[in-house]
Each structure stands twice: as structure tokens, then as C-alpha cells.
Amino acid sequence: MVASLVGDPARANMLTALMNGRALTASELAQEAGITPQTASSHLAKLEAGGLVEPEKQGRHRYYRLTDDDVAGVLEGLAGLAARTGHMRVRTGPKDPALRRARICYDHLAGDLGVQMLDSLRERNLVRQKKQDIELTAEGERFLAKHLQISPDMLAHPRRPVCKACLDWSERRHHLAGTLGAAMMQRFAELKWAARDATPGSRVVNFTRTGEKQFAALFGNGKD
Amino acid sequence: MVASLVGDPARANMLTALMNGRALTASELAQEAGITPQTASSHLAKLEAGGLVEPEKQGRHRYYRLTDDDVAGVLEGLAGLAARTGHMRVRTGPKDPALRRARICYDHLAGDLGVQMLDSLRERNLVRQKKQDIELTAEGERFLAKHLQISPDMLAHPRRPVCKACLDWSERRHHLAGTLGAAMMQRFAELKWAARDATPGSRVVNFTRTGEKQFAALFGNGKD
DNA sequence: ACGATGCTTCGGCTAACATCGAAGCATGAA
């Protein structure tokens, strides 16, 4: 049955990651859902059998996308019902809470802190966001230069946007991706504010005590 | 999450039993699902917590009904997706053939007749359909004005499309939604061709004898 | 050819949850 496919948290995470209409590879989806590639493979096979996603082979990658707009429509409907009861997902993937707090998404910061950072940037007009698209404002450029020593020319890249909104699977909100997102994460590492967990393959990002303080000073929302 | 609620077979059976809009007691639902009352009670509590059904106490019975038409709509969508992959649940009950024949989906006509109508419109170039999107042709506008006294300006709405394809759960095909779908259903009612079933909450649409004839004359496919 | 990368299959472990028997509350009827 279709509903049971969507019912599983890991699969639901994958599907919502696909809701923007773009196709993602199996491993990207695994990351989005916070599970290993093996598990993701099993899930994707089921989703495919259920007609919810369609694969497209490209080299050694398999890109998955939602089958069509009917699927997207039904998913939206379900999300609508869920939102109505305030029954928004609390129960995320199987992994530890540290992963929810701060983690690497490709090469930029994700998790609670990642979302918080974008929120802060947006609130203070350092970036302007329209759906998926984010652009850096003049104030934003000054801010980056002053506090993080990041200059606009460091962010230029032929095939990658400077800013981009990336859907956060644990928070269900956007965090900052693109070359800027990557540059900021790299800067945090250089400043010894944070570092990827030592465990090989782990996506957890550990903040140092001073790093957490500095981060909160720049992007805090007063909650912690 | 809502989807996992619908995902369980026993709960899905209960929900489909409620799809006709009538309210059923807990024990009736248990029987529909083929489980004991204890188990049903647990399921119903979850469905209620998820906002899918609402209870109504009456004496020592508890009547359950679907919360509203939004829920019914989403369930239709899910059933539509399921039907598409051939993974149809057998449970759809020969109990209510009337529901399959003609019913209300939000505010427009669904079921066999709804699908038949859109087929006919498409075949005669009164509408043009591209996936989800449907647009009314010039001939279509003339047709509506002549036979149903529906003019284009009656269909304008700031936030709702005039035409839209809606997946039908009993047939595995599209029927016509949008303001046009609603307007046509309303017109059928005004012309006394059809009326919603008198049973409170029922979604069955009953056609009068003359109504059926007129409808067949306009949208018939020769099969009945 | 060789190794690296992306994805899949297999096997075993574990947690979640549907299920039912038995007992506990209600409500309605005698």
C-alpha cells in the first residue's frame, strides 16, 4: 500500500527532499534521510515498486525523482493533514541527537544550528530569500568580510550558485548551501569553532565551547 | 505521521469503510477490518489522535466518521496512486457500487461518471489535457454556454484553477476538478439531474432517470 | 589493468507495533 511507503520516517525524509522537483542520487537521499546507503537502497527499491519515484541511470549514479505531479500533490495533501493536527514530525531518523543539532550536508552546515544561521541571516537582511533562491545583500557582504573574512570573489564558481536554500531533514526548514554555505563551514573549521566528528564517515559536527559562543554571538536567537 | 496511520492494513480498511461518509460504530469498524474490538479500539484511538476520524458518543456506542472532506480527499488521492500501480486494495467493497458510480469529491463529480465525463470532453476537443493541466478550448466554451448555461466569467477565481485533473480512486483515471468541475456539478444539481444522497454525510450522488439520460446524451460513451 | 566510487544484495540483529485474552469501566435495560 502506498501510505505505508510514505509512513516510514526514512522514506518520508527522502520524499520531502524530492519535493522540490529535482532529482537526487541514491547516496544524496541516504544522507538526507540520515541512513546508510544499503538501507536507502532498500527503501528506494520499495518506493520505485510503489510507483512513487522513478530512477534515471547516469553513469554510476542513479538519480531519483518523484514520478509525477500526482505524487507530489498527494504528498502535499498528507503534509497538510499532518500540519493541521500540529502533528508535525518529531520522530526523525534513527540516529543520535547530535546529528540533529549540527552536521555536514555535503560541505555545509545543517541541522538545528544550520537552520538557525539562515534564519538569523534572513532576519537581519544579510540575505534575501525567495523560495529556493537566496541572494547576498550589500550588508551581507560587509558582514561576511568583517566577521568571517570572506570576500565575494572567494565565492565565485562556474557551475555552483553562491547561495542556495537546502531543505533540512531534521528541522524541515531551509539552511544555507552553495559556495557561501561551504565557505562559512570551512571558516568555522579554520577558526576552530567546529570540526567534523573524528569517527570515520560521521556527519556530526562538534562545536568547541568558544566556537559555540562565537557562533551564538553572530547568529544566536537568544534561545540558547 | 499521518501516512503511517493510513499505512496499516487494519486502519486502511476502517478508513475505506468510512469513505462513504457515514459514521460507523467501533465494533462495526472492527468487523470491517477483521480484527477484535480491543485491537480496533487501539487503532481508532490513534486515528483520532491523528485527526483523521472524529468520534461521537451515542448511548453506549461510539460512532466514528472521517473528520472532514479534506481527509476524504487525501485518502482518495492515496487510493488513486495505489490503483495506478495495480496495487489496489481488494477491500474497496462491492458494498457500495453507488459510490463507485458517482460521488462527490470535494465539490465536483467523481467516480465512473466523472471519469467518463472528462474522457468525453477530451475526446471531442472541448478541453485539452496535458498531464495535470487542463485547459478549456474555444469549442469547449461554446459547448458549456449552449448546453449548461455556464459562461467563462462564472469560472474565474483568484486562487483556484478553472480546470484541473483529479485522480479518481475507484477508476484509475482522472476526472475534472477546478472551478469548472464544481460549476458543472452545481448545474447538474440545479437542473435536477442529480443530487447528493440524503443520508447525512454521504458522498454518494444519485442521478434521476432523466438526469442520467441527459448526462449520457452529453457525455455518453455508448456503453450505457 | 587496477583501484576508487556508487549502488545493490545478503544475513543477522533489534525495536516497534499489531494482535489477542482477560479484566476494568461505562451505559442501558430488567
Add this chain to the structure above:
DNA sequence: TTCATGCTTCGATGTTAGCCGAAGCATCGT
């Protein structure tokens, strides 16, 4: 009151399915 009916709660059981490690293909890059 006493009994019967409808439903719920509790406790125990068993199956399901998600999860990951290890190994197996396939494809790309050198």
C-alpha cells in the same frame, strides 16, 4: 440492584520490517 452490552485498558506474545556490516557488481578514472 443486577445483568448485559459496548468499549477501553493492561499485559504478554509474535511477526514484521528497518537497520547496518560485509561482500558483490557495475561504472568511471587513471
